[in-house]
Amino acid sequence: MDRLRKYIINNLYMIFLSMFMPLFAIASVIFMIKLATYTAVIQLTLWDMVKLYLFVLPEILFYTLPLTFFIAATLSLFRLSTDNEMVVLFALGIHPKFIIKTLFKPAALLSALLMFNFLVLFPHATTLSSNFVSYKKSEAKFNLSASEFGHSFGDWLLYIGKDNENETYSDVILFNKNKKEEIIISAKRAEIINDAGILRLKLIEGEGYSYSKEEFSQIDFDTMYINDTMRTDLAVYRTPLEYWLSNDRKESKTHMMITDTLLSLFPLISLFLVVSIGVVHVRHQKGRIYLYLFLGVLLYYGATLGLQKSLVYYTIPTVVITWLIVTYIIYKKNIVERF
Structure with missing residues (x-):
């Protein structure tokens, strides 16, 4: 029995891998195209794209693994049937429930893995992806460069005299005007610092002037920070x-x-x-296997999505119990009574 069990599982794994890789590649390409749309808003390097892909990897696996297992398990049994190996097994007294028990272990393991994926990994991956995109959007707002025109920097008007190679700036001037006073700050050098999602402008060696109707003040400084001008909202x-x-x-x-x-x-x-779909008698049954596979997936996914508005969380027990009862009736009528 152990050899027979290993033989069935090996057939399942071979077909599973041969189907999973193309489906995984197609899903990856679709998600990469979706990620590429971010480049219209933010600037991403190749390593940034790899990071975003790793963040959506749990989602890709979640939507490809269940479908792949269902199709691969059915096709592996269908292959054994077309090679007349399944008929030989039943002729030797092997009950169809042996096949159910053989497939139960990998199916239960996969279901447990999928549960862990969306309950534990998915929140982490989703939060990391959202925070990463938010960070990049905020960073893009600081895409400053030397120009004869000023930059809008929160409530400040920023002028940069020169870009340096080490991602710093020289001859920086900031101007702020409100109803009560006007402020102008100049610095020899400046650099951008990201501190836990808060982007700051660090000014080095400069002086500031404040003017209002009541007073005029002036300060000299070695280091000054312009804080919280653009905050990144991180989950x-x-x-x-x-x-x-x-x-x-x-x-x-x-x-x-x-x-x-x-x-x-x-x-x-x-x-x-x-x-029920995979085990057939080739001489007496026309195995419309691909039609049955399509209808099975369509009905299950359709019930999953279609009943949610009316049943909400009761959709889960309703679909599970109904699906088990209906498929067991089909299994008993087409397989148990016939083989």
Whole structure:
């Protein structure tokens, strides 16, 4: 029995890998095209693109693994059927439930991995990706250069005399005017500092003047910071549970929780359907396997998305119980009674 179990699993793994790599590559290309749209807003290096890709990697795996397992498991059984190996197994007294038990372990392992992926890894990856893009957007606002025209720097008008090679600036002048006073600051050198998402302008060796109707003041300084002119809004959370229970984007998280839970369970609760579609008697049955695969995926995903508005979280037990009952009836009628 162990050899037979290993033989079935090996067939599953071979087909799984041969299908997973193309699907993963296609999904990666789609997400990379989506990430490339960020370059219209912010400047990204090749390493920045790699970082963003790593942040969406859990999402890519989540949407490719369940579908790949369902199709690969069905096709592996169909291959054994077309080679008449499945008929031989049943002739030797192997019950169809042996196949269910054999596929149960990899299906349960995959479902557990998918649950961990979206419950734990997804909040981290989503937060890191969002913060990274926010940081880059704020950094883009500081894309300063020497020019005969000034730059808008928060409430300040900024003039830069010269760009230096070490990402610093020379002959910097800032001007601010409001109803009560006017302020002008000049510095020999300046540089941009990012401190935990807060971008600052550090001024070195300069002087400042303040003028109002009541007084005129002047200061000399070695170092001055212009703080909090442009703050990057970074998302912060301590645990995945805190992420899922927070009220931020609550409606979106509810939809995500329902959909991802059902997709995580898809490999496990579809084993009856996998055997029903994959196990055929070639001489007596026309294996419309690809049509059945398409209909199976369409019905499950359609029920997952279509029932959420009316049932909300009750969608999960409704779809799981209904799917198990219906697929078991199909399995008992097409497989158990026939083989």
